Amino acid sequence: MELNRRKKIAVILGARPNFIKAAPFFREAKKYPKFIFTLIHTGQHFDENMSKVFFDEMSIPRPDFQLNITGNFYTERIGNMFNDLKSILNKDHYDAVIVFGDVNSTLAGAIASIKNGCKLFHIESGLRSYDKRMPEETNRVIVDHLSDILFTTEESANINLHKEGIEESRIKLVGNIMTESINLFRDILIKDEKYKDYNFRKGEYLICTIHRQENIESKKILSKLLDTVNKVSSEYPIIFPLHPGTKNLINLYGLENRLKNIKIVDPLGYFDFMNLLFNSGGVITDSGGIQEESTHIGIPCCTLRDNTERPITVRLGTNKLFPIDKLNSETIIEHIKKVKGKKVKIPLWGDGVADRIFNIINNEI
Numbered sequence: 001m002e003l004n005r006r007k008k009i010a011v012i013l014g015a016r017p018n019f020i021k022a023a024p025f026f027r028e029a030k031k032y033p034k035f036i037f038t039l040i041h042t043g044q045h046f047d048e049n050m051s052k053v054f055f056d057e058m059s060i061p062r063p064d065f066q067l068n069i070t071g072n073f074y075t076e077r078i079g080n081m082f083n084d085l086k087s088i089l090n091k092d093h094y095d096a097v098i099v100f101g102d103v104n105s106t107l108a109g110a111i112a113s114i115k116n117g118c119k120l121f122h123i124e125s126g127l128r129s130y131d132k133r134m135p136e137e138t139n140r141v142i143v144d145h146l147s148d149i150l151f152t153t154e155e156s157a158n159i160n161l162h163k164e165g166i167e168e169s170r171i172k173l174v175g176n177i178m179t180e181s182i183n184l185f186r187d188i189l190i191k192d193e194k195y196k197d198y199n200f201r202k203g204e205y206l207i208c209t210i211h212r213q214e215n216i217e218s219k220k221i222l223s224k225l226l227d228t229v230n231k232v233s234s235e236y237p238i239i240f241p242l243h244p245g246t247k248n249l250i251n252l253y254g255l256e257n258r259l260k261n262i263k264i265v266d267p268l269g270y271f272d273f274m275n276l277l278f279n280s281g282g283v284i285t286d287s288g289g290i291q292e293e294s295t296h297i298g299i300p301c302c303t304l305r306d307n308t309e310r311p312i313t314v315r316l317g318t319n320k321l322f323p324i325d326k327l328n329s330e331t332i333i334e335h336i337k338k339v340k341g342k343k344v345k346i347p348l349w350g351d352g353v354a355d356r357i358f359n360i361i362n363n364e365i
Contacts, residue, residue, distance in 0.1 A: 014105025081108035125150035126157025179350035231329035
């Protein structure tokens with residue numbers, strides 16, 4: 001009887017990068033009726049433009065559980081996520097839990113999984129920035145060492161895990177599921193001309209995103225970033241989809257005047273954002289995923305950080321790090337002009353990733 005029982009898998013999502021990675025995963029899941037999936041949305045990103053729009057656009061199933069997590073500090077919110085997730089997992093027997101990436105929902109889900117004796121699969125394992133200021137770095141390391149199976153995107157991730165003593169049998173190099181989303185929706189992503197809504201010209205504007213905790217929680221650093229972006233806007237028009245957390249701190253610090261020459265918009269859905277990225281001249285960001293997305297489609301990327309957990313994007317030449325203490329607008333403009341139009345061979349495994357993941361899951365549960 002137990003052999004014929006359909007296996008139950010909980011999939012935990014909470015933030016924009018999770019939703020993007022989940023689209024190819026759930027499309028592939030339809031081929032495996034032996035599994036019963038329960039989708040749990042932690043509510044880490046609760047704003048409609050950061051959450052609901054992704055489910056609508058990318059045909060991700062409606063969540064079976066929608067949490068309403070509160071807390072004044074991120075550690076408090078992680079604790080509340082863990083308590084709620086542990087309770088859900090404890091009410092029914094789950095054979096496995098799937099977590100994606102490095103956000104706080106990933107950490108809370110991983111710990112709840114272990115506490116309930118579920119097998120843990122981590123998609124996008126092994127990435128390391130070696131920067132302990134980043135909460136995401138702590139999340140990555142903990143989740144990787146808790147996981148039973150670690151799905152990696154590139155060879156450097158495997159090397160990182162080997163150095164940390166992770167057994168070879170637990171490490172599975174499958175490729176980059178985020179870039180598979182680009183390939184999956186490419187026809188939709190490139191057909192529109194969203195840039196015309198803002199009176200931009202194709203290839204002659206930049207996109208900016210800033211949201212990393214280490215960049216926005218210091219008034220001094222955030223001021224420097226905004227001043228630099230404002231100076232770049234004298235050469236290229238810039239559109240800035242403003243993350244709610246960044247917006248709140250800009251208002252708190254009284255930095256609104258630093259945005260006077262920049263087109264500020266609310267967070268964008270995946271399709272609108274990627275259409276703007278495809279048609280842009282480059283991107284200025286502190287995001288991890290956007291480094292990969294821009295590299296995958298050959299768009300110059302200027303990363304406002306001292307380091308990156310995605311070194312392949314730098315090695316390929318499309319992405320360049322801009323440490324905060326050496327930041328200036330001239331070097332950003334120089335990089336964009338140097339890389340613009342450059343052809344690169346992208347070894348990011350954007351096809352068949354979900355298929356490889358499911359072949360492994362199918363043999364492990």
